[in-house]
Amino acid sequence: MNTSKKVGALVLVELGASGFSLINLKVMGALARLGEFTSLEVDLLVAGKDCAAAAAMAARVPGIRQVLLADDDRCEHQLPETLAPWLAHLAQDYAYVCVGATTFGKNLLPRIAALMDLQPVTDVVAIESANEFKRPVYAGSALAHLRTEQSIKLLSIRASAFGEVALGESSAEVVAITPPPSQTISRFISQQQVQSERPELTAARVVVSGGRGMQAGENFQLLYQLADKLGAAVGASRAAVDAGFVPNDMQVGQTGKVVAPELYIAVGLSGAVQHLAGMRDSRVVVAINKDADAPIFQAADYGLVADLFEAVPELIELL
Amino acid sequence: MKILVAIKRVVDPGVRVRPLADGSGMDIASAKMAMNPFCEIAVEEAIRLKEQGLASEVVVVSIGQQTVQDQLRSALALGADRALHITTESILEPLAIAKVLHALVQKEQPQLVLLGKQSIDGDHNQTGQMLAGLCGYPQGTFVSHIECKGDEVWVTRELDGGLQTLALKLPAVVTTDLRLNQPRYPTMPNIMKARQKPLVVIPLAELGLSLQPRLQTISIDAPKARQQGIKVNSVAELVDKLRQEAKVL
Numbered sequence: 001m002n003t004s005k006k007v008g009a010l011v012l013v014e015l016g017a018s019g020f021s022l023i024n025l026k027v028m029g030a031l032a033r034l035g036e037f038t039s040l041e042v043d044l045l046v047a048g049k050d051c052a053a054a055a056a057m058a059a060r061v062p063g064i065r066q067v068l069l070a071d072d073d074r075c076e077h078q079l080p081e082t083l084a085p086w087l088a089h090l091a092q093d094y095a096y097v098c099v100g101a102t103t104f105g106k107n108l109l110p111r112i113a114a115l116m117d118l119q120p121v122t123d124v125v126a127i128e129s130a131n132e133f134k135r136p137v138y139a140g141s142a143l144a145h146l147r148t149e150q151s152i153k154l155l156s157i158r159a160s161a162f163g164e165v166a167l168g169e170s171s172a173e174v175v176a177i178t179p180p181p182s183q184t185i186s187r188f189i190s191q192q193q194v195q196s197e198r199p200e201l202t203a204a205r206v207v208v209s210g211g212r213g214m215q216a217g218e219n220f221q222l223l224y225q226l227a228d229k230l231g232a233a234v235g236a237s238r239a240a241v242d243a244g245f246v247p248n249d250m251q252v253g254q255t256g257k258v259v260a261p262e263l264y265i266a267v268g269l270s271g272a273v274q275h276l277a278g279m280r281d282s283r284v285v286v287a288i289n290k291d292a293d294a295p296i297f298q299a300a301d302y303g304l305v306a307d308l309f310e311a312v313p314e315l316i317e318l319l
Numbered sequence: 320m321k322i323l324v325a326i327k328r329v330v331d332p333g334v335r336v337r338p339l340a341d342g343s344g345m346d347i348a349s350a351k352m353a354m355n356p357f358c359e360i361a362v363e364e365a366i367r368l369k370e371q372g373l374a375s376e377v378v379v380v381s382i383g384q385q386t387v388q389d390q391l392r393s394a395l396a397l398g399a400d401r402a403l404h405i406t407t408e409s410i411l412e413p414l415a416i417a418k419v420l421h422a423l424v425q426k427e428q429p430q431l432v433l434l435g436k437q438s439i440d441g442d443h444n445q446t447g448q449m450l451a452g453l454c455g456y457p458q459g460t461f462v463s464h465i466e467c468k469g470d471e472v473w474v475t476r477e478l479d480g481g482l483q484t485l486a487l488k489l490p491a492v493v494t495t496d497l498r499l500n501q502p503r504y505p506t507m508p509n510i511m512k513a514r515q516k517p518l519v520v521i522p523l524a525e526l527g528l529s530l531q532p533r534l535q536t537i538s539i540d541a542p543k544a545r546q547q548g549i550k551v552n553s554v555a556e557l558v559d560k561l562r563q564e565a566k567v568l
């Protein structure tokens with residue numbers, strides 16, 4: 001353990017449909033790793049509307065100093081036009097500002113960075129020292145090992161690369177802070193929140209993904225049945241999303257979600273580099289494809305050359 | 320309404336790239352190059368807005384070596400009106416690119432700036448958000464639908480948990496996602512015509528910006544390779560392997 005003077009880290013807490021997101025616990029997992037190199041004092045910032053419950057959850061993150069809470073109309077929907085100038089100011093007191101590399105973090109962190117005249121390190125998958133990080137480039141075809149001497153380090157964390165910390169019982173202090181001033185350049189209109197009974201894609205222990213080979217949206221029922229047997233989440237290739245079989249939030253890959261479950265079952269998808277970028281760190285990969293030469297077999301631990309419309313029902317049967 | 324579109328030259332998405340053995344970079348010296356796919360979508364959207372009479376002029380800009388003019392010419396062939404090439408031999412970080420674009424926004428005063436959500440080489444997904452911050456403009460990121468409504472642009476954003484619609488006051492910065500549109504191909508006559516369209520070259524130094532890199536690359540290495548797997552002959556064998564060998568069921 002490092003005993004040098006403590007430095008501050010601020011975590012920008014993501015609020016999901018049901019409050020405190022799991023991703024925040026992964027960000028804490030990354031900070032635990034960072035803590036092996038520098039002694040940290042961590043604050044969690046919760047900015048939103050009606051988010052006291054999320055703040056109470058945040059307060060149960062072990063080892064933190066405090067939760068900063070801005071519960072206010074102005075923070076509703078976390079618009080970056082409102083939050084970024086304010087956070088750029090708050091961030092001055094910290095050595096690290098961290099957020100998950102989700103659409104929330106990707107939207108917000110670069111705007112804060114520009115206002116602070118800083119270059120963030122995004123999609124961090126490994127922490128090598130207090131100022132050295134690794135991030136994937138070229139759809140994960142390579143890992144860039146980077147160093148930065150910037151006095152404030154802005155990091156976005158890939159959930160798939162870090163373990164999550166468990167919430168404890170004791171509770172850190174929740175300190176109310178003044179919310180940001182309002183702005184008039186952007187306005188929230190509406191949100192279509194996806195409701196699913198199944199586990200969240202990036203948090204699931206098992207993921208079943210379908211591609212163009214599924215042929216139609218209704219055929220995804222097969223995968224849902226399989227998923228329900230396995231307690232799995234369901235993902236898709238870009239081709240399946242583009243064809244309108246399933247909604248965009250199911251896309252796994254370079255430009256979609258990155259997952260690293262214990263078991264990934266790829267069904268009727270070819271395994272393009274862009275898709276592999278989103279699942280190559282899964283522990284066990286299964287591919288079901290009727291083309292024996294499909295590239296997905298090179299990334300699979302277990303490959304089954306078969307027609308999915310025969311193999312998947314049989315698989316459901318045997319489980 | 321004037322639209323500024325930022326486009327980047329990248330390795331063609333169909334090319335499989337690898338890091339150099341010495342860790343100094345990627346082995347791309349002879350790779351086929353292309354316009355970043357997200358930038359193609361941005362150009363297409365700008366042209367559609369012009370065709371609908373909602374935009375008056377489409378200006379495309381790229382920052383990089385001489386060769387980025389290939390992609391600028393493609394954008395002109397697709398229907399952009401004029402091009403700006405900011406010349407530099409350096410690979411700039413997103414913050415630096417955003418600063419250059421900010422300088423151009425001040426000069427050109429576009430109402431809408433379109434960028435790709437992500438360049439497929441660096442996979443940063445930062446430049447649009449940074450530019451919006453520097454300009455003090457609203458931002459619509461990862462956008463799959465755009466609608467102009469008076470002095471606002473309404474954008475639908477692809478989020479991890481669904482779709483979100485925002486109203487942004489113009490001038491605004493919008494970054495494109497894959498589902499925004501399906502880009503067209505240039506026609507032969509338009510490729511010929513594009514040669515006559517204005518392409519202005521501006522040396523980066525003329526913009527008088529300070530753009531020191533903030534990150535040092537120590538090395539670029541291949542990720543850990545996956546172990547070679549096996550083929551199973553039946554669903555029953557697969558289930559057995561998953562239970563007995565992989566122990567994931």
Ligand SMILES: Cc1cc2nc3c(=O)[nH]c(=O)nc-3n(C[C@H](O)[C@H](O)[C@H](O)COP(=O)(O)OP(=O)(O)OC[C@H]3O[C@@H](n4cnc5c(N)ncnc54)[C@H](O)[C@@H]3O)c2cc1C
Nearest residue numbers: 211212213237238239253254255256268269270275290308
């Ligand atoms: C900028 C950019 C970003 C991208 N981002 C992503 C991304 O994030 N995620 C992503 O997935 N892709 C992404 N792509 C797309 C990627 O390059 C591929 O086009 C896509 O992944 C292909 O999807 P697919 O495998 O479902 O389709 P295909 O490549 O068409 O493969 C379909 C497969 O199904 C098999 N099949 C067909 N019928 C059956 C059957 N009855 N039984 C068994 N097998 C069958 C076929 O043999 C084939 O291998 C991106 C591309 C670009 C250019």
Ligand SMILES: Nc1ncnc2c1ncn2[C@@H]1O[C@H](COP(=O)(O)O)[C@@H](O)[C@H]1O
Nearest residue numbers: 325326382434435437438443444445446
């Ligand atoms: N060198 C460049 N020249 C012009 N535009 C760029 C350049 N680099 C990035 N951009 C723009 O910024 C977007 C996002 O890139 P990035 O933040 O690098 O992922 C790209 O899709 C382009 O629209």
